Amino acid sequence: MRFQILLTLRSLAANKLRFLLTTFSVVLGVSFVVSSFVLTDGLLKTFDNIVEDANAEVDAEVRASSEFAEVEFTYRPFDESLFETVAAVDGVDEAVPGLTSAKIVPVKGDGDPVQTTGAPILSFNWTSGSLSALTLVEGEAPDGPGEFAIDETTADRDNFVVGQTYDIIAAGGREAFTLVGITRFGEENALAGAVLSSFTLEELQRLDDSEGLLSFIDVSAAPDVDPTVLLDRLTAAIPSDLEAISGDELVEEAQDDFGEIIGIFGNILLAFAIVAVFVSTFIISNTFNILLGQRVRQLALLRALGASSRQIRFNTLLESLIVGLVASIVGLGGGVLLAYGLRALMDSVGFSLPSIELIIAPRTIIAALVVGVGVTMLASLSPAKRAATVPPVAAMRGGFRFGSGEGTRRTIIAIILSVLGVVSMGYGLFGGADNTALLMATLGLGAVLVFVAVSMFSPLFSTPSAKFLGAPLEYLPGGASITGHMARSNAARNNKRTASTAAGLMIGLSLIAMATVVATSLKDSFRAELGSTLAGDYLISEETGPGFSNQLAARVDALPEFETVSAVRYGTIRVDGDEKGVAATDVTVLTELLEVGVLAGDPVASAGTDYVLLTQDAADDHGVVVGDELEVEFAATGKQVLTVGAVYENEFLIGHYIIDLSGWDANFAAGNDNVISAKTAPGVDAAAAEAALAPLEETFPQLVFETRAEFSERVEGQLDSLLVVINVFLGLAIIISLLGIANTMALSVLERTQEIGLMRAIGMTRRQTRSMIRLEAGVVSLFGALLGVLVGLVFGWVAVIAIPESIIDRLSIPAGTLAVYVVIATIAGLLAASMPARRASKLNILEAIAQL
Amino acid sequence: MNKPSMRKVGMVTTETSEPSALATAAPDIQIMAATAVGLRKIYGEGETEVRALDGVDVGFEAGKLTAIMGPSGSGKSTLLHCMAGLDDITDGSVRAGDTLISDMSDQDLTLLRRETMGFIFQAFNLVPTLTAEENILLPLLLGGNRPDEEWENTVVQSLGLGERLHHRPDELSGGQQQRVAVARALVTQPNVIFADEPTGNLDSKSGNEVLGFLRRAVDDWQQTVVMVTHDPLAASYADLVIFLRDGQVVGELRDPTADQVHDRIRALEA
Structure with a gap:
């Protein structure tokens, strides 16, 4: 046992580069899973603190009762006469009237209204004292007509200077106001990009068109009064369409609201991370298989010296366990860095987030280990089983090759998996999935099964496909035709290797193709529907926000x-x-x-x-x-x-x-x-x-005035931007699959050292050697990309059928865009092989020929 | 670009029947296909220093079959590799014909090997994914040149490979594989063919066949062959045997018999 562990460690140490390449794809997958957890945990904690800070002194709040679960920034206002009633309730220490408005937009010095990337533009009435979440960091508080203050993040970003005059757009139009102060919300002014302006209550009521109205009253209890008792007294004093809630409840409510948003955000990140992990599973499995083929002699020697096949299997699994452990630990660190990187990225694009607290929850560590070790072990199960089949005699007699056997069994399994996958997806789309979680689960499971099935099928046709796709290479001019020919035959050489190398790209590209098909169908449906339905010539709307005057x-x-x-x-x-x-x-x-x-x-x-x-x-x-x-x-x-x-x-x-x-x-x-x-x-x-x-x-500069055509264009543009964001995240899966291609090519070069040496000796130039390797990678990538687009088209078609006709009523296939994706993926695959190609071209000819 | 192989095609096809003027003149003017002067090849440094070649002056005559012999570790393979531009040298100079190759770039060396040299290795001579014919034509294809079909046929027929052209290496016997390698070396009509233990992995019958072909290439087609071998019988096919020991040339033998070579080797190993 101890000897076996030693042997495994030696083998890993002797092949550092292979070890590194193998772990890298796992590390990437683990990092993304970890970063989605670290980022959401950190954000949650931070927002919780902000909410607690902002409401620390509030013991109760009176506001309109809301039966609706949606997140609200403003509450239905009520008559301000109630303030006197509330302030007079026995046990109230301090009461502060509040009004929140979402109808007021400050205008920057250059004449354009402030803009956000989706966060609200809100206005509060300025209140001083412990109940206020706002503190003054510069200048004075607004204290009369024509005065306002703005939050420091917005002031910095949009160059608001205290003492200057700015326009304010409100219900009644534009008005000039003097900026008297700069405020901070909570401790960090971390408003996630929201803009906060403040006015006196009277000015705010006038601007908001809410004369005599309040949206809430915050209350603190006198020192000797139990807040719950106060809450009961408040409830008794106010009309039934209003409610009094405790400070704790208020905090909890706000935290829940933030938590929900952050949770959705985290789940989206996690979904992309899972795609990345899935792709890296294929790559690791492929790498283990190739390494195994190259180590036949070593394994056979061990067998000849008396190692049982069980011990061989154990060694192989042990090796993957170590790879998995190392990858998990490195991935954990990488994930934390990535989380901070993502935060910084969002901060820099205007979605200002608070500095997050570093929280590595046990759940995060477990996830890293489960993903890293689990994925690696899973990927090495079948290679380990095959490793144990090496006969001892192969040590003496070269030329042992693993049978590609089990062809029929493989096909049957693939058929069963694809049927299960289709059934699972069908159930989710057309049948029983009545909630989003179940829908996502059935779709995800179905997609995974289909991907596995396709990757099991694809060795059946990867060789003829590679020959077919590589055919144009035969017609390259001059000396390139033979390198093209070599690349083509090398790509067709090992059907399983080509198939599983292409599988990573297939998965990434199929998801991208599906997203593109659905988005294009949606756009086309929208345009057609708009043309036939909207009879108005002009539309006035706002990009974001709660409505206008x-x-x-x-x-x-x-x-x-x-x-x-x-x-x-x-x-x-x-x-x-x-x-x-x-x-x-x-x-x-x-x-x-x-x-x-x-x-x-x-x-x-x-x-x-x-x-x-x-x-x-x-x-x-x-x-x-x-x-x-x-x-x-x-x-x-x-x-x-x-x-x-x-x-x-x-x-x-x-x-x-x-x-x-x-x-x-x-x-x-x-x-x-x-x-x-x-x-x-x-x-x-x-x-x-x-x-x-x-x-x-x-x-009304904050509003968009547009013709029907402009409106259509803008909506389509928004869909396009969304598609770009989705595809950028899916690009991660592509990057991992490119690493897989580089990895496979590096291992192939190692395997073909002798023949490369021979060709170099008889006159293949370095440049020709490089292009031979790169072109092979290009053929494999093209195969994977085309397969991916095909699978993606089927997925997209199914999705279009499943989505209600009122949203998507047609299938549009953006052939040009898909072709561009295929070309880009092929070129990327070609370039991914640059490093192994360079290695091949720099081989010492004599050492290469003498190998073995 | 100057294409030596193309230039020589005409000469060969018109002169296969009778000895060429060049071939008859060769012994007198001693045209050298490859020469080395003061060639040194040292591996390692200090304690671990190994002088594989230690001041070798040698010339390989054009139109002759020269064998290089010597005990194990005498530097015979290293000499061949240095002469072929496959290995860099520590000191001295190496010329292919009149061209100084010892300081050429990798690119120029590769083109030189492709166009003016042929190679036959002991084992692993063929690219497994290519057919026999593609393997034969590989140096021409790499240069983007069209094969001279008449010459290709002559080579293929005389090596008895006509039936095997579309087979892959793993479908050929060891002897057939080695004959394909000979054909590949001949197809460009190079200035010199370097053969590194070409019969080392063959049974004696196949070995003799291959040696016979090399001999014919010299006799009938005025090719130049330089062959490293440790087999006295193989050396006996040569016009000249050069003996190496400890990285130095220690003698030569013209028109040798196997017994003479054997005695010399015994003496060197003693």
């Missing part, structure tokens, strides 16, 4: 160039216990602006507060027809019984539930518009319409 719609409507104008607001309601999205619009002009396809009833007659419009799907769900009553629950007003005024077909852009704007005003606290759709009057051309809108565009 509802006065704008009236001002557009007042322009003679526009015939029909309606605002759209998006909110949440609850029907039959489930939360649903609802849109509010002027139903009398609904069909003029949006062809929803009315099936029954009359939208025009559904104006007012008593009606709701449903899609056929929603009507079927609730079992109602036009004229029936439907109970709808609103956050502000609770359960209301509405009448189904019309049933329509097409939920594109508007959703399944529509109410009239008057219904919104009656049931929702805030009245912000999200979109304005406008149709030009007859005879008004685009230039005239745009000229008419120009002054409004200047007043």
Whole structure:
């Protein structure tokens, strides 16, 4: 036993480069898993601290009760007269009125409104004292009309200088304000990119169009009063549509909200990490197999000297255990570095994150070990089994080769796996998966099974494929045709090696191809749907944010160039216990602006507060027809019984539930518009319409004024950006598979040392040697890339079928883009072989020929 | 570019039937296919220093079969490798024809080997993924040159490889593999063919066949062959045997018989 361990360690030490190459792909996989944990744990902890800090002194908060689970930045305001009531409750030490607004946008010195990468732009009323989360770091607190303060991160980034005058965009338009102070939120002002401005309460109420309203009151208990007792007294003192919650609950709530967002973010990272781990499993397995073939003589010698086949198997597994352990430990360190790198990267692109606390949870260490050791051991199971089959006589007689045997068994297993994979995916997409976790699990399992099955099948056709794909190399000019010929035959030489080397690239590229097919189909569906549905010529909307002033719609409507104008607001309601999205619009002009396809009833007659419009799907769900009553629950007003005024077909852009704007005003606290759709009057051309809108565009610089085509382009652009982000992360799998290609080529060069030496002796130049190796890698990569695109097309096709027709109604195959991916992957594979190629060209000819 | 192999094709095809003017003139003017002056090859330093070649002056006559012999460790293979530009030298100079090769770049050396030298090694002479014919034509293909089909046929037929051209090396016997290697060495009509123990791995029948071919290449086609061997019988095929011991030339023998060579070797090993 001790001797065996010694033997294994010696063997590893003697082949440091191979050892390094093998571990590297595992290290990468482990690093990504670890970094996703370290980053999320660190962020969670940090945000928890921020929330606790910000609310440390708050014992209770009074605000509108919200039945809805969604994350909210602003609460429904209530009358400020309640403040006196709350402050007068027995046991209240200090009470502070609060208002949060999301309608106010500060304008930078250069005239452009501040922008974020998706984080909210919020305004608070300035309060001093221990209950406030804000502290002043420079200048004065806002203390009267025309004064404001801004948070220090925004001030630094956008060059806000105390004492200068800046425009503030609010409900009523632009106004000049003087910046009097710079504030800090909590200890670090880590707002994840959000912009925080503050005003006096009166100014904020005026700017927000919320005169006489508050959104919360924070309270601290007198020293001798138990906070729970105070909470009871507060609850008794306030109206029933408001609630009093304890400081702890407030903190917990905020932490949960952050936790949810960070959790989603972490899961996405983890998903990509798992893809990376999966790809590296193939690479390690391939490496072990090749190494095994090269060590036949050594193994046979051990057998001849009396080692049992069990001992050989043990040695091989022991070696992989050591590789796995080392890779796990290095990967753990690498993951921590990567987590900090990712944080820095996000910080630098404007998503300002707090400096994270380093938390290496036991879960992280276990994951690193499970992934590193597990993956390596798993990958070495079959090589170890085969290693034990080496007969002792092979030590004396060269030429022993592992049988590629079990062909039929392999095929049967592959068929079973692919059927299981398809069944699992089918179940997830079309059948029982009624929650996201189950859907992802069935899809993931199905994809893994299909990938394994394809990689088991592919040796059956990898040799003819490599010959076919490499055929053009025969026609290279001059002396390159023979190097091309050699590259082609080398790529076709070992079907299993070519297949498993290509497998890594196949997986990465199939995921990229699938994402691309789905995104392209989505874009094309969207464009077509937009063309046939949206009747309005202009859309006014905001890139991000909680809505804009509802006065704008009236001002557009007042322009003679526009015939029909309606605002759209998006909110949440609850029907039959489930939360649903609802849109509010002027139903009398609904069909003029949006062809929803009315099936029954009359939208025009559904104006007012008593009606709701449903899609056929929603009507079927609730079992109602036009004229029936439907109970709808609103956050502000609770359960209301509405009448189904019309049933329509097409939920594109508007959703399944529509109410009239008057219904919104009656049931929702805030009245912000999200979109304005406008149709030009007859005879008004685009230039005239745009000229008419120009002054409004200047007043509301945070809004996007666009034509239908521009809107379509922007949405498609957003999809494209999302696709780029996804593909960049999937690129990680590609990088790992490229490492695998480099690894295989390095081992192949080692294996073919003699023949390379011979060819060099009889006149192959270094350059020819290099291109021979690189071209071989190119052929293998091309095979993997094409196989990947094929599998990706099938996956994409299945996804398009599974996604509801209202979102994707067609399969679009971006042949050009996919071809570019294949070309890039092939070239990348070619370049990945540069290092082994250089090694091959620098071989000492005589030593190479003399080998063995 | 100057293509020596192409230039010589015409000469050979017209002169196979009778001895060429060049060949008859050769003994008089002593044209050398390869020469070394003061050649030293030292491995290692200090305590571990090994003088593989220690001041060798030698010339290999064009149109002759020269054998290099010597006891194990005498430096005979090293001499061949240095003459062929496969190994770098510590001191002295090496010329292929008139060209000084001892300070050439790897690229120039490779082209020189490809165009003006042929190689036959003891074992592992062929690229396993290529057919016999592709192996034969490999030096030409690497240079992007078209084979002279008539000459290729002559070589292939005289080596009895006609039936085997489309087989891969692992489908050929050891003797056949070595004949393919001979054909490859001949196909470019090089200035000199270097053979490193070409019969070392063959049975005596196949060995004699290969030696017979080398002899014919010299006699019929005016090729120059330099062969390292430890077998006196193989050496007896040569026009001249050069004896090496401890990295130095210690004698030569013209038109040797196997017995003469054997005696000389016994003497050297003593």
